[in-house]
Amino acid sequence: MSxxxxxxxxxxxxxxxxxEPSSALERGLLRRLQASADSVVIADSWWSLHAHLHRRDDVPRLAVVFDAALISVDVVDALGASHCRGVIWTSAESIPDAVLQAARPHRLRFVGPRSAGFFLGGGLSAGEFPPDVAAGSLALIAQWGSIAAxxxxxxxxxxxxxxxxVTTGAESDADIADFLDVAALDPATRAVILQLGAVRAGRKFMSAARACARLKPVVVLQSRVGGREALTGTDPVRTAAFARAGLVECSTLDGLFDALTALARIPARPQVRVITVGNGAGLCALGVDAVLRHGLALAHCAPATVDAIGALAPRARALEGAIDAGPVEPQALADLCRRLMADDGVDYVLMVHSPQLDSAHQLYVDALLAAQLGPRLVTVWLGLKTALEARRRSTDAGLATFVTAGQAARALRYRWLHGRTRELLMQTPPPVDREPVDRLAMQQMLQAAAGRGDHQLPTPAADELLARYRLPLRTPAGAMAARGFELSIERHREMGTYLSITAVSGLLRSDTGIGFAPLDGLLAQRMIEAINLPLSERAQAPLAAALLSLSQIALDQPAVAQLRLTLALDERAQLHRIGDASVEVDPTPPLERRRLILAPYPDVLQKVVTTRDGRRYRLRPIRPEDEPALVTLLERLRPDDVRLRFFAAIRYFSHEMAARMTQIDYDRELVLIAQPDDEPETLCAVAHLVIDAYGERGEFALLVHHDHAxxxxxxxxxxxxxxxxxAQQLQQIVGDVLRHNRPMLALAAHLGFTEKPHDQEPDCRRVELDLSPGAAATGL
Incomplete structure (x- = not known):
């Protein structure tokens, strides 16, 4: 139900x-409810619960269950009929399947079991959390109440x-992905902190995570659970999935706290060039080391800035990536920081200050706060006794403040990672040569093997499968391999099918690059870069081609549960296969949504149509590599056509805008393009349908070039x-159309849409088409 x-x-x-609450935690939760809600009704017995439910006129929108024995199918029906919208299930006892099924027709949502509840900033507190949490712009979604608290x-x-x-607990109904959708649409939420111990539905999670991360930063801490609830650390496959979704991962709990500060206090910058300011050369060395250790860039000041600093603090010294201010007066330190922040080569100033007999923290805090230098100043007050008050006052003033230079640099890295992740997500991949493969023949071969009970594909059949997908043949006799690479298709219990590549040389193994189908050229290149070996572009190209072939096998052949092969890269940058490939066959492969965490390209939607004037067009879903052709189409439009489609006069179509229209999640939206049969490289029309987070309504937009209108x-x-x-079982399709766009309004009317005034835009009309069961079929 999303x-x-x-x-x-x-x-x-x-x-x-x-x-009635039965534990101290539950009693504390009830006290917070009573302190923050407009009304709290306690039904402590079967009789009082049913008496209250059958009034039907004042059942609250939220129920909190302290006694699971009181909840039955009849109670759920009564709650749903009374327009209750949610149930918090604090008990560790499982929610009965019959109760969950009874809730579905009413769209009554359950959070739990083992949920520690939730709170709304400045609103209701229905959770086991501190009572004085301030309202702000961060959303926290956690499975474990202890980490959330x-x-x-x-x-x-x-x-x-x-x-x-919110804490989702064991997630019998509402899960992490559902609340990511809420966070993505919430205007009060600027960034999201996410903690998870298990991924309930990989495809659903990835879809929600990608949608949210495109709009706002999402930082994630994974807490992997093994057998008997043993903590076993992070999972590299999950880590790769988080990166593919655009999330920034923290590896430790204290890292999550640094990320909290980074997202709440530190503004994003196109670059992360950091200069350290310290009241001693040793402190500058600590700052510079922390900056370099976390992969950030050292800032270099302009000569004019260095001269100005010398005038402000005569004993200051310019070092590599740092300014040793030495013994300096508080006001001079504030002026020095201000001058550095005005330098075009400096993005952030990392000030590391140590207390000295003649320079207590307090005076420097006063000077910096009075100067109001802004959030690009990151402060580190070293020590304990005198530093506590300095940190508190800096925090109260809105500065990002840390205990050590390493923590400060790590927080800046999280800020940088978010920007880099977004940049990678928006890159345009190169075109891919998609030679046709007889997928059906290979599927039949695998099914035949499964029918014979062959869990391992025989070597001749494995060779044929690899050859059909253009993977290298065995190494010719006498060929010398400069490097070896193990490539595989594997299955993960949460994330489904994934691909991997590892360089091998004897007993030595490189880092492993992990990816998910479908791959494109850029994603394959990132997998190769993840093994951390110096490979030339000439050497990377055949490896990328091999990974793209593996990706296609993973998409086309659900019966391939595992595939492993070793390839040799010779001195001429040619690949050969070493030994036999291992192909494991699954006679009962999982459904596509469990097997693939990313929606594959919907090639079944491709078709050729003929219009009234006899012209033939190929209609197909858009691909990321269509971006250049899309930009060409948009730039060829007349100004009036642009305004009718985008409701604004746009002269320049940015890469980010075009990428948003081409790099889509096929589970959540569809962009169809039309190409003339006689001009197969040209785009002449685009139709867009975006499905809402509830899976109920789609919003359309249509653009046809005037030469084809x-x-x-x-x-x-x-x-x-x-x-x-x-096909997606939507209830409604809607669209906003300018009042004077008469052709579009006429087309909508012809297709059965109803027209009404727009709620917020007087120059627009809202058109709506009912797709609910029983509605008249439309579209001819």
């Missing part, structure tokens, strides 16, 4: 408590507030969007 009713749950003001308490001690926080091409594209909406 994010349905979860926003209403978070904004509840009236609560029904089911049963620690993070919230840490943030409260540093004046960082939350828009809301009036022929019925737009109608063909709209019919395809409507058919796709029905």
């Amino acid at each position: 994010a349905q009713n979860l926003e209403a749950l978070l904004h509840s003001r009236a609560v029904l408590a089911v049963g 620690a993070a919230i308490d840490w943030a409260a001690g540093r004046g960082i507030g939350f828009s809301w926080a 009036g022929s019925g091409l737009g109608r063909q594209l709209m019919n395809e969007l409507i058919a796709h909406g029905r």
